[in-house]
Amino acid sequence: MIGWSRPARDRAGSTEKPQPAEASSLLSDLLRQPLEPGYADAARRRADLGPRTGWRAGTASMAKLVTLLAIGLLLAVAYHQVVADEPQVSKARADLVADVKTTRDETEDLQRRADDLRQDVARRRDDLVAGDEDMAALRAREASAGLVTVAGRGVTVEVRDATAPVDPVTGKPTGENPGTVLDRDLQDIVNALWRLDAEAIAINGQRLTGVSTIRTAGGVILVDFQPITSPYRVSAIGPPDLSDEFDDSAVAARFRRYVKTYRMRFSIKRRADLTLPAASEPRLRYAHPPSPSGSDPASPSAGPRRSGP
Numbered sequence: 001m002i003g004w005s006r007p008a009r010d011r012a013g014s015t016e017k018p019q020p021a022e023a024s025s026l027l028s029d030l031l032r033q034p035l036e037p038g039y040a041d042a043a044r045r046r047a048d049l050g051p052r053t054g055w056r057a058g059t060a061s062m063a064k065l066v067t068l069l070a071i072g073l074l075l076a077v078a079y080h081q082v083v084a085d086e087p088q089v090s091k092a093r094a095d096l097v098a099d100v101k102t103t104r105d106e107t108e109d110l111q112r113r114a115d116d117l118r119q120d121v122a123r124r125r126d127d128l129v130a131g132d133e134d135m136a137a138l139r140a141r142e143a144s145a146g147l148v149t150v151a152g153r154g155v156t157v158e159v160r161d162a163t164a165p166v167d168p169v170t171g172k173p174t175g176e177n178p179g180t181v182l183d184r185d186l187q188d189i190v191n192a193l194w195r196l197d198a199e200a201i202a203i204n205g206q207r208l209t210g211v212s213t214i215r216t217a218g219g220v221i222l223v224d225f226q227p228i229t230s231p232y233r234v235s236a237i238g239p240p241d242l243s244d245e246f247d248d249s250a251v252a253a254r255f256r257r258y259v260k261t262y263r264m265r266f267s268i269k270r271r272a273d274l275t276l277p278a279a280s281e282p283r284l285r286y287a288h289p290p291s292p293s294g295s296d297p298a299s300p301s302a303g304p305r306r307s308g309p
Contacts (some may be wrong), residue, residue, distance in 0.1 A: 042190045084179035112281070118281060126162070146209040146279040153244060154274045157189055159255065160265035161230040179262035181232055183216040185255075186223075189234050190214065192251040198238035200276045204228040207279035224280065231265070235274055243270040 126135065142148050162179020166172060186203060193201055201208045206223040213224060220227045236242060246252055247268050258264040 035140070035264070038044060089192075089248070098279070115278065118278070120148075144199075146200065146207050149275065149278050150237060151273070151275040152199075152237040153240065153270075153272045154200075154235065155193075155243040156269045156271050156274070157193075157234040157236075157246065158265075158267045158269070159185065159230075159232050159234075161264070162263040179258070179264040181221070181230060181264065183221050184212050186221065186232060186234065187214050188251050188254075192246060192249050193236040193238070193242070196238065196242055196245045198236040200237045202235050204233055205277060207277055209279045212279075223249045228248065235271070235276060237274050237276060243268060 126139075137150070143150060159181050161181050162177060164173045164177040165175070167174050190201055190203070190208065203214070203223050206226055206228065208223070213222070215222055220229075221232070222228070239245075252266075252268065254265040255264070259266050
């Protein structure tokens, strides 16, 4: 047959599809004429005209020179700006870090002074009404509300963020770390300890009460609006079997799965001598201190008044 090549067989014995014979002639044309006719014509005209001379050549060279100078000037200005601003940016960052550290140290110092004053007031009150049954009942209620320092045996549950995955080339984190401890993780641990009859609980030294909050803001976990960081230590005082009961709980089993799946760190330690600090002074919602004059000021938590017609 004219116009078709002979079918051939491959190693497996199958036949190839026949190809038109015009394909070979097309390849031959491409090999003989690698350039399009239009390119060939343009090259021929350029050769006939010869190199540019006179003002045309000077204008082209000048345009190239001006373009290169403009690009170089822009690069130089940009580099100078970056280098000039670097000390200011570094100084501003250092000043901001120093301000944060100073404010944090002042806050911690004020908190310690407030705790010392509160303990001093409690001692003086106890000295004035020593042996009073009402005062003994008040002290018991303060202990249950987390307003006094307590000590006893219990358990410490520690959770840590997993090591963030990093790019082996750049050394930077590759994305979100699934092994990061979340606020709901701490909530689950705390709620499990409360259900197991824990009497007092603290997270990283922050004592919890019945109105405490554990939440996240800006990627940081807050306990009663105080930031805490990994490792997170949840300490609880309670019955003698508190450690064993929590170790057998569903919450502990779930965190062990987190350790295997996300490489989160989790441990439970029995403690025989835990000391938990008092919680911060609560904000009064309904009661209010009496005024020196003996009058009864309006409660700031009173509901809105209805206006008459």
